[in-house]
Amino acid sequence: MTMVTDDVQTRVSTRREWPWWAPSVSAGLLSAALLGLMTWLVVERGWFIAWDWDFHVYVDARQPTGVTKDLLDALASLGGQRLYTLPIIAAVGLYVAYRQRSIRVPIAIASGLATVLVIGYWIKFGLGRTPPASGQDVLYSVGQAFPSGHTANATLTWFLLVTVLFGAQGLWPDPVRFRRYLWVAGALVVVTGFLMTALDYHWVSDIPGGMALGVLALMISVTVLRAPAPRWPRRPE
Numbered sequence: 001m002t003m004v005t006d007d008v009q010t011r012v013s014t015r016r017e018w019p020w021w022a023p024s025v026s027a028g029l030l031s032a033a034l035l036g037l038m039t040w041l042v043v044e045r046g047w048f049i050a051w052d053w054d055f056h057v058y059v060d061a062r063q064p065t066g067v068t069k070d071l072l073d074a075l076a077s078l079g080g081q082r083l084y085t086l087p088i089i090a091a092v093g094l095y096v097a098y099r100q101r102s103i104r105v106p107i108a109i110a111s112g113l114a115t116v117l118v119i120g121y122w123i124k125f126g127l128g129r130t131p132p133a134s135g136q137d138v139l140y141s142v143g144q145a146f147p148s149g150h151t152a153n154a155t156l157t158w159f160l161l162v163t164v165l166f167g168a169q170g171l172w173p174d175p176v177r178f179r180r181y182l183w184v185a186g187a188l189v190v191v192t193g194f195l196m197t198a199l200d201y202h203w204v205s206d207i208p209g210g211m212a213l214g215v216l217a218l219m220i221s222v223t224v225l226r227a228p229a230p231r232w233p234r235r236p237e
Helices: 022-044 052-060 066-080 082-100 104-127 149-166 175-198 206-226
Strands: none
Touching: 022 104, 022 206, 052 175, 066 082, 066 149, 066 175, 082 104, 082 149, 104 149, 104 206, 149 175, 149 206, 175 206
């Protein structure tokens, strides 16, 4: 007589564990590819810049004046001008470094800022695109319109600020507040980009270029934040 025994088998999970760097590096490569594509489209003078001139003509005839203009300029500057964003992100970074007893956050911030500076000005000086205020859209001139540095700074600053405060490696890790303030950061970026075009400082196509550059810099900073601490070999006793 043969007895059949039903054995309970333990299922081994086959779910693949991705490397720690995979999400941020993948997003960084994607943003770099988009930035490269947009740069090429600006050079090709095709559909990507189709709205630039018409929008410039529309807002140029409707520029605010007086106190309204001053307030909008101040808001746009606070949102993305390095003169204001750099002290903010630097002060927060140093505070987090002090509380965490680690220099990782300042290194991450410096990495992102260096990315915006080096890649941003490499493209700016390479294209030499004139701004709307010049009254002409010309490449290889004395302009530095594309990509928008204000928008890149805004994207890096406000999203990185949320990350170092409420992200997984932040000072006060909190998924709920992290998601909530990501929306606030996104709104600040959109408002900054819109004001730079509405006030006729940038072409419409300069804004997504600045966003792509900012995301690229942000992903480099996030990669530095997520990197595991180096393990130094112990000295033999």
